[in-house]
Amino acid sequence: MTSTPETGTAPDPKAEEPKAAKKASRAPRGAHVAPKKGKAGKKASPGKKAPKAAKKASGARDGSKTSKVLDLLKRPGGVTTKELLKATGWQPHSVRGFLSGTIGKKMGLTVTSAKGEDGERSYSVKG
Numbered sequence: 001m002t003s004t005p006e007t008g009t010a011p012d013p014k015a016e017e018p019k020a021a022k023k024a025s026r027a028p029r030g031a032h033v034a035p036k037k038g039k040a041g042k043k044a045s046p047g048k049k050a051p052k053a054a055k056k057a058s059g060a061r062d063g064s065k066t067s068k069v070l071d072l073l074k075r076p077g078g079v080t081t082k083e084l085l086k087a088t089g090w091q092p093h094s095v096r097g098f099l100s101g102t103i104g105k106k107m108g109l110t111v112t113s114a115k116g117e118d119g120e121r122s123y124s125v126k127g
Contacts, residue, residue: 065087065088066102068087068088069084069087069088069098069099069103070103070125072084072087073103073111073123073124073125074124074125075124077122077124078112078114078122078123078124079122079123079124080116080120080121080122080123081095081120081121081122081123082120084123099111099123103125109125109126110125110126111123111124111125112124112125112126
């Protein structure tokens with residue numbers, strides 16, 4: 001029989017047993033949001049553009065609806081809404097938008113509107 005020297009402390013029973021394998025550690029869960037965007041670098045400044053020249057009233061092509069409407073508007077008595085509807089085949093709101101947007105704003109002409117005694121509105125352009 002072999003004897004073991006005693007050191008005065010009892011052997012640790014856990015130290016002799018093999019340690020259990022540790023679970024793999026993982027990063028803490030992040031919030032369910034979109035990833036952060038990177039900072040934008042210096043943006044190139046756009047080149048300077050030359051100012052656009054004002055369009056002339058004669059810019060309408062011959063035979064186009066614009067040229068027809070301009071011819072009607074330049075008549076001495078102007079033109080009624082019904083005449084414009086018949087000449088263009090447009091709806092009333094389209095005619096009014098055309099007079100305001102294309103003739104008034106894009107071409108820079110002054111459209112005058114007058115209501116006759118019969119209640120019919122007539123439009124005219126000077127020039």
